Amino acid sequence: MTQTKKLSKREVNKAFWIYQLGCEESNSYERLQSLIFCASMIPAIKKLYADDKEEQKKALKRHLTFFNTEGSIGSSIQGITLAMEEEKANGADISGSAITSIKTGLMGPLAGIGDSVIWSALMPIIISIFIPMAKSGNPLGGLLPLIIYTAITMYISYFLIHRCYTVGRSSIIDLLQNGLIKEVIYGANVLGMMMMGALSASYVTVTTPLKIHVPGGSTIVLQTILDSMLKGLLPLAAVLLIYWYMQKKGPRYGVIIGTIIVISLLGSFCGIL
Structure with missing residues:
Protein backbone atom coordinates (compact mmCIF):
# COMPACT_ATOMS: atom_id res chain seq x y z
CA MET A 1 0.00 0.00 0.00
CA THR A 2 1.42 3.35 -1.06
CA GLN A 3 1.83 5.81 1.79
CA THR A 4 0.11 9.16 1.31
CA LYS A 5 2.54 12.04 1.03
CA LYS A 6 1.66 15.01 3.20
CA LEU A 7 3.43 18.24 4.03
CA SER A 8 3.86 19.09 7.68
CA LYS A 9 3.16 22.47 9.25
CA ARG A 10 6.90 22.95 9.60
CA GLU A 11 7.43 22.55 5.84
CA VAL A 12 4.63 25.00 5.04
CA ASN A 13 6.20 27.43 7.50
CA LYS A 14 9.57 27.00 5.82
CA ALA A 15 8.04 27.91 2.45
CA PHE A 16 6.40 30.93 4.09
CA TRP A 17 9.61 32.27 5.65
CA ILE A 18 11.77 31.77 2.57
CA TYR A 19 9.32 33.69 0.38
CA GLN A 20 8.60 36.44 2.89
CA LEU A 21 12.26 37.15 3.60
CA GLY A 22 13.16 37.43 -0.08
CA CYS A 23 10.11 38.30 -2.18
CA GLU A 24 11.13 41.95 -2.55
CA GLU A 25 14.90 41.37 -2.68
CA SER A 26 15.26 38.68 -5.34
CA ASN A 27 13.48 40.42 -8.22
CA SER A 28 14.99 40.05 -11.68
CA TYR A 29 13.96 41.91 -14.84
CA GLU A 30 13.27 38.62 -16.62
CA ARG A 31 11.16 36.73 -14.09
CA LEU A 32 10.69 39.08 -11.12
CA GLN A 33 9.81 36.96 -8.04
CA SER A 34 10.14 33.53 -9.66
CA LEU A 35 13.55 32.81 -8.09
CA ILE A 36 12.39 33.27 -4.51
CA PHE A 37 9.08 31.51 -5.18
CA CYS A 38 10.95 28.52 -6.57
CA ALA A 39 13.35 28.58 -3.61
CA SER A 40 10.40 28.57 -1.21
CA MET A 41 8.99 25.47 -2.91
CA ILE A 42 12.25 23.45 -2.76
CA PRO A 43 11.70 21.87 0.72
CA ALA A 44 8.22 20.71 -0.30
CA ILE A 45 9.41 19.47 -3.70
CA LYS A 46 12.21 17.45 -2.10
CA LYS A 47 9.75 15.73 0.23
CA LEU A 48 6.88 15.19 -2.21
CA TYR A 49 9.06 13.89 -5.05
CA ALA A 50 11.84 12.36 -2.95
CA ASP A 51 11.83 9.16 -5.01
CA ASP A 52 11.55 10.80 -8.43
CA LYS A 53 14.39 13.09 -9.53
CA GLU A 54 12.75 13.81 -12.88
CA GLU A 55 9.61 15.14 -11.20
CA GLN A 56 11.80 17.29 -8.96
CA LYS A 57 13.41 18.82 -12.05
CA LYS A 58 10.03 19.43 -13.71
CA ALA A 59 8.67 21.03 -10.54
CA LEU A 60 11.66 23.35 -10.27
CA LYS A 61 11.33 24.37 -13.92
CA ARG A 62 7.62 25.19 -13.65
CA HIS A 63 8.24 27.32 -10.56
CA LEU A 64 11.00 29.25 -12.33
CA THR A 65 8.52 30.71 -14.82
CA PHE A 66 7.57 34.39 -14.54
CA PHE A 67 5.88 35.24 -11.24
CA ASN A 68 5.06 38.53 -9.59
CA THR A 69 2.46 39.52 -7.04
CA GLU A 70 2.04 41.49 -3.81
CA GLY A 71 4.01 39.73 -1.09
CA SER A 72 1.48 39.67 1.77
CA ILE A 73 -1.73 38.64 0.01
CA GLY A 74 0.30 36.67 -2.53
CA SER A 75 1.20 34.06 0.08
CA SER A 76 -2.23 32.56 -0.59
CA ILE A 77 -0.87 31.45 -3.99
CA GLN A 78 1.87 29.60 -2.12
CA GLY A 79 -0.71 27.74 -0.06
CA ILE A 80 -2.74 26.72 -3.10
CA THR A 81 0.39 25.72 -5.03
CA LEU A 82 1.64 23.57 -2.15
CA ALA A 83 -1.74 21.87 -2.00
CA MET A 84 -1.71 21.19 -5.74
CA GLU A 85 1.84 19.84 -5.66
CA GLU A 86 0.86 17.56 -2.79
CA GLU A 87 -2.16 16.21 -4.69
CA LYS A 88 -0.07 15.72 -7.83
CA ALA A 89 2.59 13.83 -5.87
CA ASN A 90 -0.15 11.54 -4.52
CA GLY A 91 -1.28 10.60 -8.02
CA ALA A 92 -4.05 13.12 -8.69
CA ASP A 93 -4.65 14.00 -12.33
CA ILE A 94 -3.08 17.46 -12.08
CA SER A 95 -0.67 18.53 -14.79
CA GLY A 96 2.27 20.86 -14.34
CA SER A 97 0.61 23.34 -16.69
CA ALA A 98 -2.46 23.39 -14.42
CA ILE A 99 -0.31 24.49 -11.47
CA THR A 100 1.39 27.16 -13.59
CA SER A 101 -1.97 28.38 -14.91
CA ILE A 102 -3.42 28.74 -11.42
CA LYS A 103 -0.38 30.78 -10.35
CA THR A 104 -0.53 32.97 -13.45
CA GLY A 105 -4.26 33.53 -13.14
CA LEU A 106 -4.14 34.50 -9.48
CA MET A 107 -1.00 36.64 -9.28
CA GLY A 108 -2.52 39.66 -11.06
CA PRO A 109 -5.84 39.92 -9.18
CA LEU A 110 -4.18 39.25 -5.82
CA ALA A 111 -1.51 41.85 -6.59
CA GLY A 112 -4.31 44.36 -7.20
CA ILE A 113 -5.96 43.46 -3.89
CA GLY A 114 -2.68 43.55 -2.00
CA ASP A 115 -1.59 46.88 -3.47
CA SER A 116 -4.97 48.44 -2.67
CA VAL A 117 -5.36 47.06 0.84
CA ILE A 118 -1.77 46.80 2.09
CA TRP A 119 0.12 49.59 0.33
CA SER A 120 -2.65 52.12 -0.36
CA ALA A 121 -4.67 51.72 2.83
CA LEU A 122 -2.92 49.92 5.69
CA MET A 123 0.52 51.52 5.35
CA PRO A 124 -0.70 55.17 5.05
CA ILE A 125 -3.04 54.70 8.02
CA ILE A 126 -0.29 53.32 10.26
CA ILE A 127 2.19 56.02 9.21
CA SER A 128 -0.35 58.83 9.69
CA ILE A 129 -1.01 57.70 13.28
CA PHE A 130 2.64 58.16 14.24
CA ILE A 131 3.45 61.29 12.21
CA PRO A 132 2.76 63.63 15.20
CA MET A 133 5.10 61.55 17.36
CA ALA A 134 7.84 61.69 14.73
CA LYS A 135 7.36 65.46 14.25
CA SER A 136 7.85 65.99 17.96
CA GLY A 137 11.26 64.33 17.71
CA ASN A 138 10.35 61.01 19.31
CA PRO A 139 12.33 58.21 17.56
CA LEU A 140 9.48 55.78 18.24
CA GLY A 141 7.51 57.71 15.64
CA GLY A 142 9.80 56.21 13.03
CA LEU A 143 10.26 52.75 14.57
CA LEU A 144 6.73 51.83 15.64
CA PRO A 145 5.13 52.12 12.17
CA LEU A 146 7.73 49.71 10.79
CA ILE A 147 7.24 47.23 13.66
CA ILE A 148 3.44 47.36 13.57
CA TYR A 149 3.25 47.21 9.76
CA THR A 150 5.61 44.24 9.63
CA ALA A 151 3.72 42.40 12.36
CA ILE A 152 0.33 42.89 10.67
CA THR A 153 1.47 41.94 7.19
CA MET A 154 3.38 38.90 8.43
CA TYR A 155 0.32 37.71 10.32
CA ILE A 156 -1.85 38.15 7.22
CA SER A 157 0.65 36.23 5.11
CA TYR A 158 1.03 33.45 7.68
CA PHE A 159 -2.72 33.03 8.01
CA LEU A 160 -3.31 33.01 4.25
CA ILE A 161 -0.66 30.44 3.34
CA HIS A 162 -1.94 27.94 5.93
CA ARG A 163 -5.60 28.64 5.21
CA CYS A 164 -5.19 28.36 1.46
CA TYR A 165 -3.08 25.22 1.81
CA THR A 166 -5.91 23.55 3.75
CA VAL A 167 -8.84 24.93 1.77
CA GLY A 168 -6.97 24.70 -1.52
CA ARG A 169 -6.35 21.00 -1.01
CA SER A 170 -10.02 20.18 -0.34
CA SER A 171 -11.12 22.47 -3.18
CA ILE A 172 -8.90 20.60 -5.62
CA ILE A 173 -10.40 17.26 -4.55
CA ASP A 174 -13.91 18.65 -5.13
CA LEU A 175 -12.92 19.97 -8.54
CA LEU A 176 -11.49 16.61 -9.54
CA GLN A 177 -14.56 14.75 -8.36
CA ASN A 178 -16.88 17.15 -10.18
CA GLY A 179 -14.83 17.12 -13.38
CA LEU A 180 -14.33 20.91 -13.27
CA ILE A 181 -10.53 20.98 -13.37
CA LYS A 182 -10.45 21.67 -17.13
CA GLU A 183 -12.77 24.65 -16.71
CA VAL A 184 -10.61 25.99 -13.86
CA ILE A 185 -7.43 25.65 -15.95
CA TYR A 186 -9.09 27.32 -18.93
CA GLY A 187 -10.40 30.16 -16.77
CA ALA A 188 -7.00 30.66 -15.17
CA ASN A 189 -5.36 30.82 -18.60
CA VAL A 190 -7.90 33.38 -19.83
CA LEU A 191 -7.47 35.47 -16.68
CA GLY A 192 -3.71 35.31 -16.99
CA MET A 193 -3.81 36.43 -20.63
CA MET A 194 -6.15 39.30 -19.71
CA MET A 195 -3.75 40.47 -17.02
CA MET A 196 -0.79 40.28 -19.40
CA GLY A 197 -2.77 42.30 -21.94
CA ALA A 198 -3.69 44.90 -19.34
CA LEU A 199 -0.07 45.20 -18.19
CA SER A 200 1.12 45.55 -21.79
CA ALA A 201 -1.41 48.29 -22.50
CA SER A 202 -0.45 50.14 -19.30
CA TYR A 203 3.35 49.96 -19.44
CA VAL A 204 4.35 49.68 -23.12
Missing part, protein backbone atom coordinates in the same frame (compact mmCIF):
# COMPACT_ATOMS: atom_id res chain seq x y z
CA THR A 205 4.63 53.15 -24.66
CA VAL A 206 5.78 53.69 -28.25
CA THR A 207 5.21 56.91 -30.19
CA THR A 208 6.76 58.57 -33.21
CA PRO A 209 7.48 62.30 -33.65
CA LEU A 210 7.68 62.02 -37.45
CA LYS A 211 5.97 64.77 -39.40
CA ILE A 212 5.37 64.99 -43.15
CA HIS A 213 5.47 68.43 -44.74
CA VAL A 214 3.25 68.71 -47.79
CA PRO A 215 3.07 71.49 -50.41
CA GLY A 216 1.01 74.43 -49.25
CA GLY A 217 2.63 74.68 -45.82
CA SER A 218 0.53 72.06 -44.06
CA THR A 219 2.04 69.33 -41.91
CA ILE A 220 0.84 65.79 -41.36
CA VAL A 221 1.66 64.31 -37.95
CA LEU A 222 2.20 60.57 -38.38
CA GLN A 223 1.28 59.76 -34.79
CA THR A 224 -2.10 61.45 -35.22
CA ILE A 225 -2.83 59.32 -38.28
CA LEU A 226 -1.85 56.14 -36.43
CA ASP A 227 -4.05 57.09 -33.47
CA SER A 228 -6.99 57.68 -35.79
CA MET A 229 -6.51 54.19 -37.23
CA LEU A 230 -6.16 52.45 -33.86
CA LYS A 231 -5.24 53.96 -30.51
CA GLY A 232 -2.02 52.38 -29.29
CA LEU A 233 -1.16 50.82 -32.65
CA LEU A 234 2.62 51.10 -32.17
CA PRO A 235 2.65 49.58 -28.64
CA LEU A 236 0.42 46.77 -29.91
CA ALA A 237 2.77 46.13 -32.83
CA ALA A 238 5.76 46.04 -30.46
CA VAL A 239 4.06 43.53 -28.14
CA LEU A 240 2.98 41.32 -31.06
CA LEU A 241 6.51 41.36 -32.51
CA ILE A 242 7.97 40.32 -29.14
CA TYR A 243 5.34 37.59 -28.82
CA TRP A 244 6.11 36.35 -32.34
CA TYR A 245 9.83 36.25 -31.53
CA MET A 246 9.19 34.30 -28.33
CA GLN A 247 7.03 31.82 -30.22
CA LYS A 248 9.79 31.28 -32.80
CA LYS A 249 12.95 31.47 -30.66
CA GLY A 250 11.70 30.88 -27.13
CA PRO A 251 11.82 33.13 -24.05
CA ARG A 252 15.28 34.61 -24.68
CA TYR A 253 14.67 37.59 -22.44
CA GLY A 254 18.20 38.97 -22.52
CA VAL A 255 18.14 39.17 -26.31
CA ILE A 256 14.69 40.78 -26.26
CA ILE A 257 15.68 43.44 -23.72
CA GLY A 258 18.94 44.17 -25.53
CA THR A 259 17.14 44.53 -28.88
CA ILE A 260 14.55 46.87 -27.36
CA ILE A 261 17.31 49.08 -25.91
CA VAL A 262 19.21 49.23 -29.23
CA ILE A 263 16.06 50.00 -31.26
CA SER A 264 15.01 52.66 -28.74
CA LEU A 265 18.40 54.37 -28.86
CA LEU A 266 18.63 54.26 -32.66
CA GLY A 267 15.03 55.39 -33.05
CA SER A 268 15.58 58.32 -30.69
CA PHE A 269 18.87 59.30 -32.37
CA CYS A 270 17.29 59.23 -35.84
CA GLY A 271 14.13 61.02 -34.67
CA ILE A 272 11.88 58.10 -35.54
CA LEU A 273 10.78 57.11 -32.01
Whole structure:
Protein backbone atom coordinates (compact mmCIF):
# COMPACT_ATOMS: atom_id res chain seq x y z
CA MET A 1 0.00 0.00 0.00
CA THR A 2 1.42 3.35 -1.06
CA GLN A 3 1.83 5.81 1.79
CA THR A 4 0.11 9.16 1.31
CA LYS A 5 2.54 12.04 1.03
CA LYS A 6 1.66 15.01 3.20
CA LEU A 7 3.43 18.24 4.03
CA SER A 8 3.86 19.09 7.68
CA LYS A 9 3.16 22.47 9.25
CA ARG A 10 6.90 22.95 9.60
CA GLU A 11 7.43 22.55 5.84
CA VAL A 12 4.63 25.00 5.04
CA ASN A 13 6.20 27.43 7.50
CA LYS A 14 9.57 27.00 5.82
CA ALA A 15 8.04 27.91 2.45
CA PHE A 16 6.40 30.93 4.09
CA TRP A 17 9.61 32.27 5.65
CA ILE A 18 11.77 31.77 2.57
CA TYR A 19 9.32 33.69 0.38
CA GLN A 20 8.60 36.44 2.89
CA LEU A 21 12.26 37.15 3.60
CA GLY A 22 13.16 37.43 -0.08
CA CYS A 23 10.11 38.30 -2.18
CA GLU A 24 11.13 41.95 -2.55
CA GLU A 25 14.90 41.37 -2.68
CA SER A 26 15.26 38.68 -5.34
CA ASN A 27 13.48 40.42 -8.22
CA SER A 28 14.99 40.05 -11.68
CA TYR A 29 13.96 41.91 -14.84
CA GLU A 30 13.27 38.62 -16.62
CA ARG A 31 11.16 36.73 -14.09
CA LEU A 32 10.69 39.08 -11.12
CA GLN A 33 9.81 36.96 -8.04
CA SER A 34 10.14 33.53 -9.66
CA LEU A 35 13.55 32.81 -8.09
CA ILE A 36 12.39 33.27 -4.51
CA PHE A 37 9.08 31.51 -5.18
CA CYS A 38 10.95 28.52 -6.57
CA ALA A 39 13.35 28.58 -3.61
CA SER A 40 10.40 28.57 -1.21
CA MET A 41 8.99 25.47 -2.91
CA ILE A 42 12.25 23.45 -2.76
CA PRO A 43 11.70 21.87 0.72
CA ALA A 44 8.22 20.71 -0.30
CA ILE A 45 9.41 19.47 -3.70
CA LYS A 46 12.21 17.45 -2.10
CA LYS A 47 9.75 15.73 0.23
CA LEU A 48 6.88 15.19 -2.21
CA TYR A 49 9.06 13.89 -5.05
CA ALA A 50 11.84 12.36 -2.95
CA ASP A 51 11.83 9.16 -5.01
CA ASP A 52 11.55 10.80 -8.43
CA LYS A 53 14.39 13.09 -9.53
CA GLU A 54 12.75 13.81 -12.88
CA GLU A 55 9.61 15.14 -11.20
CA GLN A 56 11.80 17.29 -8.96
CA LYS A 57 13.41 18.82 -12.05
CA LYS A 58 10.03 19.43 -13.71
CA ALA A 59 8.67 21.03 -10.54
CA LEU A 60 11.66 23.35 -10.27
CA LYS A 61 11.33 24.37 -13.92
CA ARG A 62 7.62 25.19 -13.65
CA HIS A 63 8.24 27.32 -10.56
CA LEU A 64 11.00 29.25 -12.33
CA THR A 65 8.52 30.71 -14.82
CA PHE A 66 7.57 34.39 -14.54
CA PHE A 67 5.88 35.24 -11.24
CA ASN A 68 5.06 38.53 -9.59
CA THR A 69 2.46 39.52 -7.04
CA GLU A 70 2.04 41.49 -3.81
CA GLY A 71 4.01 39.73 -1.09
CA SER A 72 1.48 39.67 1.77
CA ILE A 73 -1.73 38.64 0.01
CA GLY A 74 0.30 36.67 -2.53
CA SER A 75 1.20 34.06 0.08
CA SER A 76 -2.23 32.56 -0.59
CA ILE A 77 -0.87 31.45 -3.99
CA GLN A 78 1.87 29.60 -2.12
CA GLY A 79 -0.71 27.74 -0.06
CA ILE A 80 -2.74 26.72 -3.10
CA THR A 81 0.39 25.72 -5.03
CA LEU A 82 1.64 23.57 -2.15
CA ALA A 83 -1.74 21.87 -2.00
CA MET A 84 -1.71 21.19 -5.74
CA GLU A 85 1.84 19.84 -5.66
CA GLU A 86 0.86 17.56 -2.79
CA GLU A 87 -2.16 16.21 -4.69
CA LYS A 88 -0.07 15.72 -7.83
CA ALA A 89 2.59 13.83 -5.87
CA ASN A 90 -0.15 11.54 -4.52
CA GLY A 91 -1.28 10.60 -8.02
CA ALA A 92 -4.05 13.12 -8.69
CA ASP A 93 -4.65 14.00 -12.33
CA ILE A 94 -3.08 17.46 -12.08
CA SER A 95 -0.67 18.53 -14.79
CA GLY A 96 2.27 20.86 -14.34
CA SER A 97 0.61 23.34 -16.69
CA ALA A 98 -2.46 23.39 -14.42
CA ILE A 99 -0.31 24.49 -11.47
CA THR A 100 1.39 27.16 -13.59
CA SER A 101 -1.97 28.38 -14.91
CA ILE A 102 -3.42 28.74 -11.42
CA LYS A 103 -0.38 30.78 -10.35
CA THR A 104 -0.53 32.97 -13.45
CA GLY A 105 -4.26 33.53 -13.14
CA LEU A 106 -4.14 34.50 -9.48
CA MET A 107 -1.00 36.64 -9.28
CA GLY A 108 -2.52 39.66 -11.06
CA PRO A 109 -5.84 39.92 -9.18
CA LEU A 110 -4.18 39.25 -5.82
CA ALA A 111 -1.51 41.85 -6.59
CA GLY A 112 -4.31 44.36 -7.20
CA ILE A 113 -5.96 43.46 -3.89
CA GLY A 114 -2.68 43.55 -2.00
CA ASP A 115 -1.59 46.88 -3.47
CA SER A 116 -4.97 48.44 -2.67
CA VAL A 117 -5.36 47.06 0.84
CA ILE A 118 -1.77 46.80 2.09
CA TRP A 119 0.12 49.59 0.33
CA SER A 120 -2.65 52.12 -0.36
CA ALA A 121 -4.67 51.72 2.83
CA LEU A 122 -2.92 49.92 5.69
CA MET A 123 0.52 51.52 5.35
CA PRO A 124 -0.70 55.17 5.05
CA ILE A 125 -3.04 54.70 8.02
CA ILE A 126 -0.29 53.32 10.26
CA ILE A 127 2.19 56.02 9.21
CA SER A 128 -0.35 58.83 9.69
CA ILE A 129 -1.01 57.70 13.28
CA PHE A 130 2.64 58.16 14.24
CA ILE A 131 3.45 61.29 12.21
CA PRO A 132 2.76 63.63 15.20
CA MET A 133 5.10 61.55 17.36
CA ALA A 134 7.84 61.69 14.73
CA LYS A 135 7.36 65.46 14.25
CA SER A 136 7.85 65.99 17.96
CA GLY A 137 11.26 64.33 17.71
CA ASN A 138 10.35 61.01 19.31
CA PRO A 139 12.33 58.21 17.56
CA LEU A 140 9.48 55.78 18.24
CA GLY A 141 7.51 57.71 15.64
CA GLY A 142 9.80 56.21 13.03
CA LEU A 143 10.26 52.75 14.57
CA LEU A 144 6.73 51.83 15.64
CA PRO A 145 5.13 52.12 12.17
CA LEU A 146 7.73 49.71 10.79
CA ILE A 147 7.24 47.23 13.66
CA ILE A 148 3.44 47.36 13.57
CA TYR A 149 3.25 47.21 9.76
CA THR A 150 5.61 44.24 9.63
CA ALA A 151 3.72 42.40 12.36
CA ILE A 152 0.33 42.89 10.67
CA THR A 153 1.47 41.94 7.19
CA MET A 154 3.38 38.90 8.43
CA TYR A 155 0.32 37.71 10.32
CA ILE A 156 -1.85 38.15 7.22
CA SER A 157 0.65 36.23 5.11
CA TYR A 158 1.03 33.45 7.68
CA PHE A 159 -2.72 33.03 8.01
CA LEU A 160 -3.31 33.01 4.25
CA ILE A 161 -0.66 30.44 3.34
CA HIS A 162 -1.94 27.94 5.93
CA ARG A 163 -5.60 28.64 5.21
CA CYS A 164 -5.19 28.36 1.46
CA TYR A 165 -3.08 25.22 1.81
CA THR A 166 -5.91 23.55 3.75
CA VAL A 167 -8.84 24.93 1.77
CA GLY A 168 -6.97 24.70 -1.52
CA ARG A 169 -6.35 21.00 -1.01
CA SER A 170 -10.02 20.18 -0.34
CA SER A 171 -11.12 22.47 -3.18
CA ILE A 172 -8.90 20.60 -5.62
CA ILE A 173 -10.40 17.26 -4.55
CA ASP A 174 -13.91 18.65 -5.13
CA LEU A 175 -12.92 19.97 -8.54
CA LEU A 176 -11.49 16.61 -9.54
CA GLN A 177 -14.56 14.75 -8.36
CA ASN A 178 -16.88 17.15 -10.18
CA GLY A 179 -14.83 17.12 -13.38
CA LEU A 180 -14.33 20.91 -13.27
CA ILE A 181 -10.53 20.98 -13.37
CA LYS A 182 -10.45 21.67 -17.13
CA GLU A 183 -12.77 24.65 -16.71
CA VAL A 184 -10.61 25.99 -13.86
CA ILE A 185 -7.43 25.65 -15.95
CA TYR A 186 -9.09 27.32 -18.93
CA GLY A 187 -10.40 30.16 -16.77
CA ALA A 188 -7.00 30.66 -15.17
CA ASN A 189 -5.36 30.82 -18.60
CA VAL A 190 -7.90 33.38 -19.83
CA LEU A 191 -7.47 35.47 -16.68
CA GLY A 192 -3.71 35.31 -16.99
CA MET A 193 -3.81 36.43 -20.63
CA MET A 194 -6.15 39.30 -19.71
CA MET A 195 -3.75 40.47 -17.02
CA MET A 196 -0.79 40.28 -19.40
CA GLY A 197 -2.77 42.30 -21.94
CA ALA A 198 -3.69 44.90 -19.34
CA LEU A 199 -0.07 45.20 -18.19
CA SER A 200 1.12 45.55 -21.79
CA ALA A 201 -1.41 48.29 -22.50
CA SER A 202 -0.45 50.14 -19.30
CA TYR A 203 3.35 49.96 -19.44
CA VAL A 204 4.35 49.68 -23.12
CA THR A 205 4.63 53.15 -24.66
CA VAL A 206 5.78 53.69 -28.25
CA THR A 207 5.21 56.91 -30.19
CA THR A 208 6.76 58.57 -33.21
CA PRO A 209 7.48 62.30 -33.65
CA LEU A 210 7.68 62.02 -37.45
CA LYS A 211 5.97 64.77 -39.40
CA ILE A 212 5.37 64.99 -43.15
CA HIS A 213 5.47 68.43 -44.74
CA VAL A 214 3.25 68.71 -47.79
CA PRO A 215 3.07 71.49 -50.41
CA GLY A 216 1.01 74.43 -49.25
CA GLY A 217 2.63 74.68 -45.82
CA SER A 218 0.53 72.06 -44.06
CA THR A 219 2.04 69.33 -41.91
CA ILE A 220 0.84 65.79 -41.36
CA VAL A 221 1.66 64.31 -37.95
CA LEU A 222 2.20 60.57 -38.38
CA GLN A 223 1.28 59.76 -34.79
CA THR A 224 -2.10 61.45 -35.22
CA ILE A 225 -2.83 59.32 -38.28
CA LEU A 226 -1.85 56.14 -36.43
CA ASP A 227 -4.05 57.09 -33.47
CA SER A 228 -6.99 57.68 -35.79
CA MET A 229 -6.51 54.19 -37.23
CA LEU A 230 -6.16 52.45 -33.86
CA LYS A 231 -5.24 53.96 -30.51
CA GLY A 232 -2.02 52.38 -29.29
CA LEU A 233 -1.16 50.82 -32.65
CA LEU A 234 2.62 51.10 -32.17
CA PRO A 235 2.65 49.58 -28.64
CA LEU A 236 0.42 46.77 -29.91
CA ALA A 237 2.77 46.13 -32.83
CA ALA A 238 5.76 46.04 -30.46
CA VAL A 239 4.06 43.53 -28.14
CA LEU A 240 2.98 41.32 -31.06
CA LEU A 241 6.51 41.36 -32.51
CA ILE A 242 7.97 40.32 -29.14
CA TYR A 243 5.34 37.59 -28.82
CA TRP A 244 6.11 36.35 -32.34
CA TYR A 245 9.83 36.25 -31.53
CA MET A 246 9.19 34.30 -28.33
CA GLN A 247 7.03 31.82 -30.22
CA LYS A 248 9.79 31.28 -32.80
CA LYS A 249 12.95 31.47 -30.66
CA GLY A 250 11.70 30.88 -27.13
CA PRO A 251 11.82 33.13 -24.05
CA ARG A 252 15.28 34.61 -24.68
CA TYR A 253 14.67 37.59 -22.44
CA GLY A 254 18.20 38.97 -22.52
CA VAL A 255 18.14 39.17 -26.31
CA ILE A 256 14.69 40.78 -26.26
CA ILE A 257 15.68 43.44 -23.72
CA GLY A 258 18.94 44.17 -25.53
CA THR A 259 17.14 44.53 -28.88
CA ILE A 260 14.55 46.87 -27.36
CA ILE A 261 17.31 49.08 -25.91
CA VAL A 262 19.21 49.23 -29.23
CA ILE A 263 16.06 50.00 -31.26
CA SER A 264 15.01 52.66 -28.74
CA LEU A 265 18.40 54.37 -28.86
CA LEU A 266 18.63 54.26 -32.66
CA GLY A 267 15.03 55.39 -33.05
CA SER A 268 15.58 58.32 -30.69
CA PHE A 269 18.87 59.30 -32.37
CA CYS A 270 17.29 59.23 -35.84
CA GLY A 271 14.13 61.02 -34.67
CA ILE A 272 11.88 58.10 -35.54
CA LEU A 273 10.78 57.11 -32.01
